[in-house]
Amino acid sequence: MSRESSSGAGVRVVDARLHLLSRQVLDVDGEPVTTVDDLELVAADARDDDAPRDAAPGEPAELGAILTGPVLVTRLLGGRPPASRWERVPWRDVGHVGTALELTVRADSLDVHWPEGWLREHVVGRIPGGRHDPEEAS
């Protein structure tokens, strides 16, 4: 718990479904990235540099990552996707929790950003005017 000792600040109690699930995730510039479709729980003793261990019942646990993508489909229809198909935003990239979750990194740097990035490069960005800033005089 290296970060906890260095912070010296307080603790804020939230309920996951009430305050985190289905909230909008914004990147450091305020651009929407995804929604919180599910959350991954990991064992709390892992250090930042280790590969996180899965949480076990009754043993100290913490949030490891925001999950999105296929987990939404299974939350709608039931079941759960294999861990290899989870699309993660690491919890350590979360900066603020308000009416939306604000990240400390840019959307482009995240793995979950690929569908938007792909469409930008291959479709929408290629249409004339696709990179035009609407707030500027045209």
Next chain:
Amino acid sequence: MILGDLLDARVRGPGGEHLGTVVDVRLALETLRGDDPSPDDPDREARALSAQVRRRDRVGRARVVGILVSPRSGAPLLGYERTGVTAPWPVPQLVRRRHRGTFLVPWEDVAAVGPGEVRLAAGYRQEDAALP
């Protein structure tokens, strides 16, 4: 483990007796020294009005505190049984009434998590579900 494994799971006591459903998972967010990400935003005060929005503390790790168990299942909860919100009458009052008896079980007292079911350890504690 993902949160979806816990939410809406049936909760059984150590002897297998049915206690209710997991309606939420309580977390303790570490708040680090507050830093201001956009000090040059002139509308910041107007933009961030409610205490929750205005709270600009950076969050750190999010520790699992426990699971919230309601004796009743179903129906989106909206959290009224855990907060003091009273408007618009009579919605919070009705939800609160329906989910009376919701309690918090500390995470240490959760013995096993299986498909659609959570089993509590012997001598599990039932704590007040209200949000501070």
Next chain:
Amino acid sequence: MKKLLGVALGILTAIGGFVDIGDLVTNAVVGSRFGLSLVWVVVVGVVGICLFASMSGRVAAVSGRATFEIIRERLGPRAAGANLAASFAINLLTLTAEVGGIALALHLASSVEPRLWIPVAALAVWLVLWRVKFEVMENVAGLLGLLLVGFGVALFLLGPDWGELVRQAVPPSPPATEHVATYWYYAVALFGAAMTPYEVFFFSSGAVEEGWTAKDLAQNRVNVLVGFPLGGLLSVAIAACAAVVLLPAGIEVSSLSQIVLPVAQAGGTLLLAVVIVGIVAATFGAALETALSSGYTLAQYLGWSWGKFRRPARAARFHLTMVVALLLAVGILMTSVDPVTVTEMSVVFSAVALPLTYVPILLVANDPEYMGEHVNGRVTNALGMVYLVIVVVAAVAAIPLMIATGAGS
């Protein structure tokens, strides 16, 4: 002075933007069949949309969250997903009706077949969505939509028996020839036309597009509370024109040319031209709003980047959604379905879906974690609960009434 101009512009665009193809068709149909005996529904609908729009605008301005983000957060993925499916389908139906409306109005003006106008109209809508700044788009469509005031002018030129019109309206006295179920069916349709959910998706997302903060709340309130009722007055003028000319002649409205017949009769070609420009602007504006709403709802549910204020490439999936919605609308219209029928369907289904959007907004507008000191006051909440009942009753009654009356025939 500049501030005053801003207020005036806001009000004027709210008036001009109020009427869309749904209001136009439903009011004319109702006027031609029931006279002014359903005017009270317009009043109920206008008060409702004022309440609903100002609440969603306030939530967006204070919390920064648009309506479908709120719906997803409050209802969870499953119920919100069902809501999304319903809202998206109804929105598509409305978009289809609006694009069809543009084509019909251009057909009236040009006598070129509507089917040739449909792709042109859709392309024009897309170009505006792709290129034009949000504020410019909203203001131009709203101001030109004001030309619908021609219906009011026509009403005065017709020189109706005002006493008779008032007698139809208060107390509401439906013609003896109509069945009571049909009367209530059209009451629901008229209510749905005034309180379409897309207006709220658009209004709240527009607040985010324009970067509203709590400082803009007063302006928001004035726009809504002055602009929408005056827009509602335009709706009543459309119904009254139909009640004066079409009802006595026994003409049941089934096409746009019948809707503008009273205008042509009262004011000749000039007034007709003015009103047709107004209809093109109003349907075009509403086509923009519904196309945007299809993007807003899907993007906000899934957390995609959205907004016209971003470069299209930085909201790629949002822009692609709107293109797909427009193509679907064109596809539906090309099957030579009657846009007037599509419109009538869309307003009734709007009434059915309304509670799904209304309830989350009402709840969040009361949540201090979102709204701080700007939570609903007692009066707003009292009115809000009255409308909750009305909205639910209309939604529950819509489908049975539709079946019982054979969709009002």
